[in-house]
Amino acid sequence: MIRIEHIGIAVANLKDSIELYEQLLNTPCYKTEVVESEHVSTAFFRVGDSKIELLEASDPESPIAKFIAKKGQGIHHIAYEVENIQAEMKRLEALGFELLNVSPKKGADNKLVCFLHPKTSGGVLVELCQEITDEA
Ligand SMILES: CC[C@H](C(=O)O)C(=O)SCCNC(=O)CCNC(=O)[C@H](O)C(C)(C)COP(=O)(O)OP(=O)(O)OC[C@H]1O[C@@H](n2cnc3c(N)ncnc32)[C@H](O)[C@@H]1OP(=O)(O)O
Numbered sequence: 001m002i003r004i005e006h007i008g009i010a011v012a013n014l015k016d017s018i019e020l021y022e023q024l025l026n027t028p029c030y031k032t033e034v035v036e037s038e039h040v041s042t043a044f045f046r047v048g049d050s051k052i053e054l055l056e057a058s059d060p061e062s063p064i065a066k067f068i069a070k071k072g073q074g075i076h077h078i079a080y081e082v083e084n085i086q087a088e089m090k091r092l093e094a095l096g097f098e099l100l101n102v103s104p105k106k107g108a109d110n111k112l113v114c115f116l117h118p119k120t121s122g123g124v125l126v127e128l129c130q131e132i133t134d135e136a
C-alpha cells in the first residue's frame, strides 16, 4: 500500500455536504464526478497527500442509499493507493480477503478500483486504487 488515497464519506445531500466540507477543510472541492456504474455522485477535496471523497446515492439501488438507510451518514470506506492492483488483489485473495469484484473496475478520479468485503477486513470496507496512466 503506497498511501491512503481517500476516505469515502456517505452523505445524504452532496450540495449541502460540499458546503460543509469547504468550511471544515478550508479548501474548495476540486472535482465532482458521477460514477454511473456505482450509482453515486462524488465530490473530492485534497487534504495533504490524501483526499476526502463525498458520496451521494444517485438512485435507490446505490450501495450508498443502502448504507445511509442502515447506518446514516458517515465514513463509508478507506481507499488505499497500490502500485499494481492486479498483484494486490491476488496477494490479498490468497490471504483470505474477499474481493467484491473479480477484476479491477473503473472508479472515480481516473482510477482502477477493487473493493474488499468488510466482513474479511475487520469491519472496514476497503477500496484498492491504482492511478490510470497513459503508459501503453
Ligand atoms: C468506484 C467509485 C468511487 C471511487 O472511489 O472510485 C467509490 O468509492 S464508489 C463507493 C460505493 N461502492 C461500493 O461501496 C462498492 C462496494 N460495496 C458493496 O459491494 C456493498 O456495499 C457491500 C457488499 C459492502 C455491502 O452490501 P450489502 O448489500 O451486503 O449490504 P448489507 O447492508 O447487507 O451489508 C452486509 C454487511 O456488511 C456491512 N457493511 C455494509 N457496508 C459497509 C461499510 N461501508 N462499512 C462497513 N460495513 C459495511 C453491513 O453492516 C452488514 O454487516 P452485518 O454485520 O451483517 O450487519
Ligand SMILES: [Co+2]
Pocket: 006, 008, 053, 077, 079, 127
Ligand atoms: Co472511493
